[in-house]
Amino acid sequence: MTGPAQRVTGKHAFITGAAGGLGAAIARMLARHGAKVFLTDVDELGVSALAAQINRELGTHAAWHAQQDVSDEALWQHRLAEAAEAMGGLSVLVNNAGIGSLGGVEQIELKEWRRVMSINLDSILFGCKYALPLLREQQPASIVNISSLAAFKVDPAYTAYNTSKAAVAMLTKSVAVDCAKQGIDVRCNSIHPAFIRTGIVAPFFAALGEEEATRKLTRGIPMHRLGEPDDVAYAVLYLASDESRYVTAAELVIDGGACAV
Ligand SMILES: NC(=O)c1ccc[n+]([C@@H]2O[C@H](COP(=O)([O-])OP(=O)(O)OC[C@H]3O[C@@H](n4cnc5c(N)ncnc54)[C@H](O)[C@@H]3O)[C@@H](O)[C@H]2O)c1
Structure with missing residues (x-):
């Protein structure tokens, strides 16, 4: 039995x-709860600094x-091969990288549309496709795809973003059902x-200043506030751990009640 701090050891x-x-x-969050983590980003300095910080904090080589x-x-x-080599395999993939993009249907240029799709959607396909052979080797395994409330709620000023995030939800279900039907214990959610302050x-x-931006962003949210990064990180912790072993093809909404109204 593992203790509360060891949920993903x-x-x-x-x-x-x-x-x-x-x-x-x-x-x-994952490293503090016992996981080894391999961090990537276009911002190499940023991930290098964070990995060093995590290793210092935990006093061991975890990142x-x-x-x-x-x-x-x-x-x-x-990168997946390097990660598996460094950590001794792969059992969790968190497809988190993504970009926002402003533009309604009549404004957005094809070039921008394709940029958003390639970073927000193609990336998830590549991640799932190339991680699966490794995840199969370390069952039970879990894929967590970071979509958005924008998958369900339209803001017409963000056509490409909304569309990419809705597609991520369906791609997730497709991967989840594919794995389940093959009888492999790789879940995908x-x-x-x-809105989270990032x-x-x-x-x-x-553009709007603190007060006006907060008012606008929290308008449709019954809890009347933005979320914190850890609100999402705790959800990933649950889905990455074996506590969620019967959860697959799910859409976990973290929105202060916004979907309900
Ligand atoms: N913050 C929110 O309000 C919110 C709400 C819903 C969903 N999301 C989603 O959460 C995810 C994380 O966003 P965030 O809020 O932390 O934003 P952020 O801008 O703070 O972080 C995004 C990170 O992705 C990296 N990145 C951008 N393009 C990349 C690429 N091509 N390859 C690799 N890395 C790249 C950036 O360098 C950055 O470190 C995104 O998928 C976003 O759509 C965010």
Whole structure:
């Protein structure tokens, strides 16, 4: 039996977009609860600093890092192989990296549409596709895809973002059912946060100021506040651990009640 601080001991987790925001909170959370973590991001300095910080805090080698653009298919295969080599296998994949993009249907250019799809959606396909052979080797295993409340609630100013995140939810279910039907214990779930205070919402605060941005972002949220990165990290901890062993193809909404109204 493991103690409360050891919920993912023995797990080997690969986390994308881990230099800041939700990815960094997820990395810290999993490592503090016993997992080994391999952190990637386009921001190499950022993941390098976080890995060093985690190793210092825990007093052991629990974190590794590497530069990765998640839209680069070939690089996925290299990074996953390096991670498995460093950690002794792979049992958790957290597809977290993603970007926002402003533009309604009549404004968005195809080039931008494709950029958003390649970073927010293609990356999830590459991650799942190339991680599965490794995850099969370390069952029970878990894939957690960070989607968004935007998968269910439309903001017409964010056409590409909404569409990419809705597709992530369906891709997640497809992977989950595929694994279940093959009889392999690799679960796959998506997480759908409302607004969390990270770099991705920084432009709102820069443009509108603290008070007005907070008012606008929390308008449809019954709890009347933004979420914290750890609200999402705790959900990932649950889905990465064997506590969620009967949960697959699920959409876990973390939104202060927004979906209900
Ligand atoms: N913060 C929110 O309000 C919110 C809400 C719902 C969903 N999300 C989702 O959560 C995830 C994390 O976002 P965040 O809020 O931490 O944002 P963030 O901007 O703080 O962090 C995103 C990280 O992804 C990295 N990144 C960007 N493009 C990349 C690429 N091509 N390859 C690899 N890394 C790349 C960035 O360098 C950054 O470290 C995203 O998928 C986002 O869509 C965020």
